[in-house]
Amino acid sequence: MSSSRRADAWSLLCEYTKTQPLRRHALAVEASMRALARRAGVADPDELETWGLVGLLHDFDYERWPTEADHVFRGMEILRARGWPEAVVKAVGAHAFYTGVPRETPMERAIVAADELTGFVGACALVRPSRSVVDLPPESVVKKMKDKAFARSVDREYIRRGAEEIGAPLPELVALVIRAQIPIADRLGLAGVPAPDLPDAPVPQEPPEPVAG
Template sequence: MTEPTRAHAWALLCEFTKTQPLRRHALSVEASMRALARRAGVGDPAELEAWGVVGMIHDFDYERFPTAADHVWRGMEILRERGWPERIVRGVGAHASYSDVVPESPLERAIVAADELSGFVGACALVRPSRSVRDLPPESVLKKMKDKAFARAVDRGELKRGAELVGLPLPELVTLVIAAQAPIADLLGVGGAPAPDLEDAPVPPEPPAP
């Protein structure tokens, strides 16, 4: 395969992922990855696309293979069988702390920072009266991190590890993720109204720069 595009990534995601929450999570992580790429000084459009692609497909195999014995391993295997570039394969594997892919490149470090925090920020938005990420203060997210009963499945250690890997203070990373989600909040279901169904086609619009 030549360098994969958003269209390739969305087609793969939709082939393996039918549930709306997982599709929305993919888009939220893609937006965070693109914001992190810009923050890291990525200016080449193809490289920016690669970061977004990894964000979109990082969990593409999860619906079919949800256990740690299979998730990411099967996904990486499928990607290699289909000829996806190895750096995309490694990026997908790097987001799982239990995989054998140690995050080394900026892209691999970024997916760790983007994954859990994107989901956590969305959860924080949904418990606000507005149910919107657009008026979500970063301080509220940091406070919720200390509440172990809230979104208990989210590993707070991974949130902190992600910030360390990309060299950002956690409050700054939270601010970046909020800003990345805000332009597509309605699509993600964190804009104050129920999200529309994400169909297999057409490909959702590319998230704009925050």
């Protein structure tokens, strides 16, 4: 998949998503998906890009069509009409249990693991004194999951099922998502300072992880 597809994905996201929090969520889930791809052993740059694009696009239709009757289904229709690969379309559809889209590939299972947990990690970071994800301990996130009054809009079942579907212990998955957010924490508003507005033009993805050795 051409790297220019990321610019196309960002343009599509911004066409349908005008609010900054939802754009930041898309950017955050993209980072989590790239981290999950690396965990799954994905080394091919085009495949790694595809995982990231699924994260970037998974909720692009939500602002305009937020109900279960429309959300994801409208997005899938738009993606197909614009020539996006079926692998991307199906993974976007698979991120919500109610769609009935089966999760048959590692990428389709990973978007469930990434979506709700990424948002929850951000919420946990914002209630810390530092208002930063950089010093957020994974065990604090796991503990917060038990507090039903905290971030009550986040479906804990998605988080638990996501960890199960990729075969990761929950603390390990939480730590991975936290690490994924740190390189772009400033753009997400998770670095202890207010986030700048994300422009319609594509923003950089997170820096590549250093190669050991």
